Amino acid sequence: MTNLRPPPVYKVIAAQFVATGLLALASLLLIGKVVAYSVFLGGVISALPNSYFVIQAFRFQGARNADRVVKSFIRGELGKIGITITLFALSFTLITNLSEIALILGFIVVQFAGVVMSGLVSYSSRGNNA
Numbered sequence: 001m002t003n004l005r006p007p008p009v010y011k012v013i014a015a016q017f018v019a020t021g022l023l024a025l026a027s028l029l030l031i032g033k034v035v036a037y038s039v040f041l042g043g044v045i046s047a048l049p050n051s052y053f054v055i056q057a058f059r060f061q062g063a064r065n066a067d068r069v070v071k072s073f074i075r076g077e078l079g080k081i082g083i084t085i086t087l088f089a090l091s092f093t094l095i096t097n098l099s100e101i102a103l104i105l106g107f108i109v110v111q112f113a114g115v116v117m118s119g120l121v122s123y124s125s126r127g128n129n130a
Contacts, residue, residue: 042106
């Protein structure tokens with residue numbers, strides 16, 4: 001039995017979904033409907049695959065599960081890449097009135113929000129989480 005806790009990566013995912021909503025709302029108020037849902041889709045294309053990765057990657061922990069940890073990280077990363085590619089492909093092919101630039105910018109900004117939040121979260125195993 002291990003006394004290590006999984007890192008609070010759910011905070012990173014929550015920050016990405018909040019950033020998605022705020023970006024979409026700001027786009028709706030400042031620019032328009034098409035840009036707003038394009039930015040929203042870009043944010044979702046960023047946050048959903050990251051959520052899948054988190055679920056897969058942090059299923060196992062501890063030295064006794066080292067092989068499972070590695071396999072779950074690989075499964076999570078490959079799934080994340082596959083989901084991202086699929087969601088981009090579906091967006092570009094199925095949505096007729098789409099701002100491609102806004103979609104890609106929404107994706108990039110939400111990815112960046114995740115990176116920033118990752119730097120702010122405390123990964124201490126003692127439970128002193130930020």
